Amino acid sequence: MSHLDEQEEIQAKPSREMVGVFLRSYSALTGLIILIAVSIMGFIGPIFYTIDPFDMVWMPFSPPGADGYLLGTDYLGRDILSQIINGARVSIAIGFAAASVSCFIGVGIGAFAGFYGGWIEEILMRITEFFQVLPTLLFAMVIVALFGSSVLSITVAIGAVSWASVARITRSEFLRIKELDFVQASKASGSSDLNLIFLVILPNAAAPIIVQSALLVGAAITFEAGLAFLGLSDPNVVSWGQVIGANRTYILDATYTVTFPGIAIFVTVLAISLVGDGLNDALNPKLRSR
Amino acid sequence: MSTLLSVNNLNIEAHTRTGVVQVVKDLSFSIRKGETLGVVGESGCGKTVTALSIMKLLPKETLKISSGNIIFNNKAINNLSDRELENIRGNEISMIFQEPMTSLNPLFTVGEQVAEVVRRHKKVSKERAWNRAIELLDLVKITNPEKKALDYPFQLSGGQRQRVMIAVALACEPKILIADEPTTALDVTIQAEILALINRLKDETGTAVMFITHDMAVVAQMADRVIVLYPGEKVEEGTVHEIFNNPKHEYTKSLLAAVPKLGEMVRRKYPEPMRLIGKGDTRIVKPIIGTDEPILSVKKLVTRYSIRGGLFQRIKAKVHAVEDISFTIMKGKTLSLVGESGCGKSTVGRSLIRLVEPASGEVYLDGQNILDLTVKDVRDARSKIQMVFQDPFASLNPQRPLFDQVAEPLRNYGIFRLEELQKRIGDLFDRVKLPRSFMKRYPHQLSGGQRQRIAIARALALNPKVIIADEPVSALDVSVQAQVLNLMMELQVDLGLSFLFISHDMAVVERVSHDVGVMYLGRLVEIGPRQAIFRNPHHPYTKDLLKAVPIADPSKRNTEREMNFKPLPSPIHDLTHDPKPSEYKKVAKDHYVLTTDCGY
Numbered sequence: 001m002s003h004l005d006e007q008e009e010i011q012a013k014p015s016r017e018m019v020g021v022f023l024r025s026y027s028a029l030t031g032l033i034i035l036i037a038v039s040i041m042g043f044i045g046p047i048f049y050t051i052d053p054f055d056m057v058w059m060p061f062s063p064p065g066a067d068g069y070l071l072g073t074d075y076l077g078r079d080i081l082s083q084i085i086n087g088a089r090v091s092i093a094i095g096f097a098a099a100s101v102s103c104f105i106g107v108g109i110g111a112f113a114g115f116y117g118g119w120i121e122e123i124l125m126r127i128t129e130f131f132q133v134l135p136t137l138l139f140a141m142v143i144v145a146l147f148g149s150s151v152l153s154i155t156v157a158i159g160a161v162s163w164a165s166v167a168r169i170t171r172s173e174f175l176r177i178k179e180l181d182f183v184q185a186s187k188a189s190g191s192s193d194l195n196l197i198f199l200v201i202l203p204n205a206a207a208p209i210i211v212q213s214a215l216l217v218g219a220a221i222t223f224e225a226g227l228a229f230l231g232l233s234d235p236n237v238v239s240w241g242q243v244i245g246a247n248r249t250y251i252l253d254a255t256y257t258v259t260f261p262g263i264a265i266f267v268t269v270l271a272i273s274l275v276g277d278g279l280n281d282a283l284n285p286k287l288r289s290r
Numbered sequence: 291m292s293t294l295l296s297v298n299n300l301n302i303e304a305h306t307r308t309g310v311v312q313v314v315k316d317l318s319f320s321i322r323k324g325e326t327l328g329v330v331g332e333s334g335c336g337k338t339v340t341a342l343s344i345m346k347l348l349p350k351e352t353l354k355i356s357s358g359n360i361i362f363n364n365k366a367i368n369n370l371s372d373r374e375l376e377n378i379r380g381n382e383i384s385m386i387f388q389e390p391m392t393s394l395n396p397l398f399t400v401g402e403q404v405a406e407v408v409r410r411h412k413k414v415s416k417e418r419a420w421n422r423a424i425e426l427l428d429l430v431k432i433t434n435p436e437k438k439a440l441d442y443p444f445q446l447s448g449g450q451r452q453r454v455m456i457a458v459a460l461a462c463e464p465k466i467l468i469a470d471e472p473t474t475a476l477d478v479t480i481q482a483e484i485l486a487l488i489n490r491l492k493d494e495t496g497t498a499v500m501f502i503t504h505d506m507a508v509v510a511q512m513a514d515r516v517i518v519l520y521p522g523e524k525v526e527e528g529t530v531h532e533i534f535n536n537p538k539h540e541y542t543k544s545l546l547a548a549v550p551k552l553g554e555m556v557r558r559k560y561p562e563p564m565r566l567i568g569k570g571d572t573r574i575v576k577p578i579i580g581t582d583e584p585i586l587s588v589k590k591l592v593t594r595y596s597i598r599g600g601l602f603q604r605i606k607a608k609v610h611a612v613e614d615i616s617f618t619i620m621k622g623k624t625l626s627l628v629g630e631s632g633c634g635k636s637t638v639g640r641s642l643i644r645l646v647e648p649a650s651g652e653v654y655l656d657g658q659n660i661l662d663l664t665v666k667d668v669r670d671a672r673s674k675i676q677m678v679f680q681d682p683f684a685s686l687n688p689q690r691p692l693f694d695q696v697a698e699p700l701r702n703y704g705i706f707r708l709e710e711l712q713k714r715i716g717d718l719f720d721r722v723k724l725p726r727s728f729m730k731r732y733p734h735q736l737s738g739g740q741r742q743r744i745a746i747a748r749a750l751a752l753n754p755k756v757i758i759a760d761e762p763v764s765a766l767d768v769s770v771q772a773q774v775l776n777l778m779m780e781l782q783v784d785l786g787l788s789f790l791f792i793s794h795d796m797a798v799v800e801r802v803s804h805d806v807g808v809m810y811l812g813r814l815v816e817i818g819p820r821q822a823i824f825r826n827p828h829h830p831y832t833k834d835l836l837k838a839v840p841i842a843d844p845s846k847r848n849t850e851r852e853m854n855f856k857p858l859p860s861p862i863h864d865l866t867h868d869p870k871p872s873e874y875k876k877v878a879k880d881h882y883v884l885t886t887d888c889g890y
Binding site: 180181182184185186187188189190191192195200203204 | 640643645669672673676677679680681684685686687688689690698699702703745748749751752
């Protein structure tokens with residue numbers, strides 16, 4: 001009669017089940033494969049395709065396929081394929097780094113605001129709202145203009161303007177979870193506030209934060225492209241946005257010079273969105289049982 | 291009497307990702323005109339699925355009827371299309387669900403919702419339908435139906451909403467009313483009223499009722515005949531008197547043994563564990579005597595919640611959750627706080643360990659006033675007084691393995707060495723009778739009772755002196771509930787623990803407590819030794835509460851006439867409200883009754 005004797009069936013660990021759901025989704029898997037391929041291209045590609053993206057290797061405006069350059073050359077005669085390969089590294093690195101910065105700031109602010117409430121929340125959320133209403137591109141441009149266009153300052157600038165959404169999500173999750181019994185139980189068993197925030201509540205709030213951060217990676221890549229298009233990019237490294245920006249005057253004469261980097265950005269950001277959706281399904285237990 | 295509905299050899303399969311599970315196996319039963327069929331069983335036994343299959347409301351992708359038929363009025367209805375069923379659903383067979391809070395549409399007035407059902411099945415004018423709706427609301431004893439019909443669901447209390455649901459179900463004078471745990475979410479006084487209402491309507495209209503519940507006491511109050519389900523199979527069928535007086539199947543016997551019956555402890559001075567049938571329970575049941583040495587004493591505790599609003603979020607009003615409460619718990623004994631939802635009993639528990647900050651009062655634990663301590667010292671005091679929460683599904687962190695959850699309090703108080711943790715947690719798992727292999731599991735891999743054992747192990751980890759148990763068994767099935775109660779009582783004997791047991795269930799309270807305090811609207815209206823409270827209640831609220839409890843004995847039924855409970859007044863008062871202190875009259879040794887006004 002006892003219920004203790006039944007239910008002996010052991011289910012998989014939750015994390016393994018999530019991976020299962022993620023991998024079963026075709027779109028998420030496709031996104032992940034594209035993302036990995038782009039990363040490999042950026043980080044290992046230059047070893048095999050040794051042409052320097054800054055070298056003027058051939059005459060300008062050589063169309064794709066002609067003269068041995070698969071994607072043609074730009075207005076200075078630089079190899080576009082090499083620029084795309086090398087640009088992938090910078091775009092992806094800035095994307096992930098900037099999203100990490102956003103995530104770090106956003107989670108910190110959202111967690112403390114949601115957990116403590118009261119005037120701490122008031123102050124932190126007013127700051128968040130300030131960053132939300134700021135014209136982000138303009139503010140990022142100011143930061144880059146002030147601190148110079150280096151990869152670091154661009155990353156920090158993008159991270160510093162896009163954390164508001166993470167902070168809001170974190171706060172709302174904290175507001176919900178901190179009232180749940182297991183948090184109260186943990187508090188009753190003597191956990192300190194920092195323990196409660198980072199070891200008890202945060203892991204349970206992680207799902208939407210991870211999904212939001214994944215989408216931020218894509219947003220950061222487009223953001224970087226936007227800054228580079230306006231000329232605010234590190235002149236010592238090549239990035240996709242920079243290629244588009246440099247060739248924008250020739251958009252009608254040599255369409256391919258902006259089309260290929262554009263496609264690269266499009267495909268990568270799409271892949272990240274697909275991964276984000278897949279993560280959302282995998283981390284959302286209500287959808288998991290389907 | 292003629293058969294109205296018969297279910298023959300019904301098999302229902304659940305299609306899940308892990309495979310096909312048979313949830314209902316070869317089930318046959320019938321309902322005759324004008325009778326109440328009680329369907330009892332614990333969670334997961336297939337009782338709700340069976341009810342839904344009659345209405346053809348099973349979720350199509352996951353649950354399928356694999357064989358069998360359902361015959362209503364000499365016609366098989368299990369193969370009808372949704373279109374053909376429209377005439378039966380809500381018209382000839384209607385259903386009441388468990389949760390009255392969510393089964394009404396929040397965007398329409400209750401009158402419109404009742405009238406709409408009338409118009410859907412009968413070709414009548416809007417006006418006639420509205421009049422019929424008011425008639426129905428009057429039938430289910432909603433006072434002032436013309437006015438209440440214009441209210442939206444959120445303006446009604448839970449009991450009133452369930453009455454409206456019954457009015458909707460009865461709108462077309464159905465031949466069968468399926469009631470799926472209609473009172474589980476309600477307080478005991480409201481439950482008593484609703485049960486009496488269903489009984490009266492059944493007698494007046496001749497509607498047959500299929501009454502689904504897990505609560506044996508409710509079955510005893512309601513049913514003419516009973517079928518008992520045990521994972522998907524019917525294990526016993528008989529009249530309600532046969533089932534209760536002479537159960538044949540082992541499962542029915544153990545189920546009845548596990549139900550605490552109000553009044554069965556009247557002659558015993560001390561609580562004692564329940565004798566369970568099955569699993570070879572041969573322990574000698576010994577009364578738990580305890581001591582007369584005070585461990586926790588609470589004096590004039592007041593807790594209020596602020597309601598903010600308006601400009602700058604000023605405090606506009608206060609919820610007077612706990613109002614001037616005093617009591618003492620003795621070492622090794624259990625004090626129970628009983629009362630209906632919203633009476634402040636949980637807030638008392640949370641105030642004691644300062645999960646909620648009380649407004650004033652004193653709480654002495656071992657001679658130390660907890661409410662005087664600084665935030666840092668409260669942490670140390672919390673190691674002596676621990677808490678077990680109501681819902682074992684919510685009180686465990688879903689992301690951490692059980693070992694870490696039980697280890698959490700130990701780590702919080704500076705025990706980090708893995709060998710020591712492993713040894714102590716192993717001992718705790720043995721104490722609560724869980725296999726040590728469970729340490730690596732996650733909460734979702736456990737049943738409700740197992741989770742509650744983990745919650746108890748966690749509370750025991752720091753060797754506390756007092757455990758506050760906030761409705762620890764009300765989310766559990768009866769057989770599991772009995773096991774957990776017995777476990778708590780064994781621990782009390784072995785470790786000399788004191789419990790503050792918070793519950794709404796009078797029968798459970800009678801089983802476990804030495805002393806009982808009855809709460810109403812934030813005040814303790816009566817407190818005293820258990821026997822005195824149950825045998826000789828003085829306060830009118832205590833008397834009404836005891837009268838409302840359904841008794842697991844079909845020969846003691848309540849009628850609607852006896853039920854006349856006042857609705858709970860609001861505990862929200864504006865800032866100028868200054869309540870009077872509580873004054874008590876001593877009626878016997880240790881037995882006190884509130885003499886000042888408590889709102890009842």
